[in-house]
Amino acid sequence: xxxxxxxxxxxxxxxxxxxxxxxxxxxxxxxxxxxxxxxxxxxxxxxxxxxxxxxxxxxxxxxxxxxxxxxxxxxxxxxxxxxxxxxxxxx
Numbered sequence: 431x432x433x434x435x436x437x438x439x440x441x442x443x444x445x446x447x448x449x450x451x452x453x454x455x456x457x458x459x460x461x462x463x464x465x466x467x468x469x470x471x472x473x474x475x476x477x478x479x480x481x482x483x484x485x486x487x488x489x490x491x492x493x494x495x496x497x498x499x500x501x502x503x504x505x506x507x508x509x510x511x512x513x514x515x516x517x518x519x520x521x
Contacts, residue, residue, distance in 0.1 A: 432501040434488035440481050446490070448503060458506050460498075470496040 437449035441457060444464060449455040464474050473494055474480045483490045491497035 432488075432499075433504045435485055435490060435500055435503060438483060438485055438490055440483075443477070444480060446483070448490075448507060450500075450504060450507075454504070454507065456507050456511055458503060458510055463498075463506075470494055 433450040433452050433454065435448055436451050437447075437455075439447045441447055444460040445457055446460065447455065447457050464471055464480075467474075470492075474492060474496060479492070483492055485491070487497070489497055489500040489503065
């Protein structure tokens with residue numbers, strides 16, 4: 431079973447602060463993940479469009495149908511926090 435995104439806040443650029451239903455929270459940077467992606471992800475390269483994400487089906491999504499799997503976001507958060515101290519957990 432995967433964790434669900436329950437809160438998301440745009441920070442700056444392609445950085446988003448995420449909170450998951452297990453209490454984990456932290457900053458992820460989607461710059462590299464979106465850099466070379468096409469298809470439904472291409473519009474997300476436009477910063478104004480990127481900032482219009484919403485939480486739908488337990489993850490980040492956009493009006494054009496693009497979404498990122500919650501397990502991808504959770505793993506990304508865990509990896510990024512190995513090098514930083516931007517993860518909090520209140521279980």
